[in-house]
């Protein structure tokens with residue numbers, strides 16, 4: 680399995696306390712969780728815009744930006760990537776239609 684996301688998670692963890700003048704991760708982290716979350720939202724919107732324009736290259740780039748910023752946000756909350764992958768594993772084989780139908784009404 681490709682280890683790209685785990686490698687990036689480790690790099691982000693190491694760069695968080697670097698010199699903000701030399702590290703984007705450190706600079707963004709220093710601006711606080713709300714700013715990191717805002718960037719995740721912006722990158723998600725940019726991915727949607729690229730998709731709606733059928734801009735495949737754009738969507739690849741924006742998806743990379745989105746995953747990168749999501750990893751920074753998860754790291755800021757001390758949530759390991761493994762926790763997200765575990766949740767996806769837990770859902771494996773459970774149809775989204777079935778899962779939604781089984782939800783209790785509010």
Ligand SMILES: N=c1c2ncn([C@@H]3O[C@H](COP(=O)(O)OP(=O)(O)OP(=O)(O)O)[C@@H](O)[C@H]3O)c2ncn1[C@@H]1O[C@H](COP(=O)(O)O)[C@@H](O)[C@H]1O
Nearest residue numbers: 687690691694695697701702703704705706718743744747
């Ligand atoms: N994958 C990435 C990556 N993807 C995108 N970016 C940066 O994310 C920033 C997003 O650009 P924007 O224009 O949206 O942001 P901005 O203008 O800085 O922010 P605003 O002030 O507008 O909010 C750009 O500076 C991109 O270069 C990344 N910066 C770093 N990485 C990885 O993180 C590692 C550590 O980076 P540093 O912390 O910079 O050393 C690198 O070696 C890479 O592996």
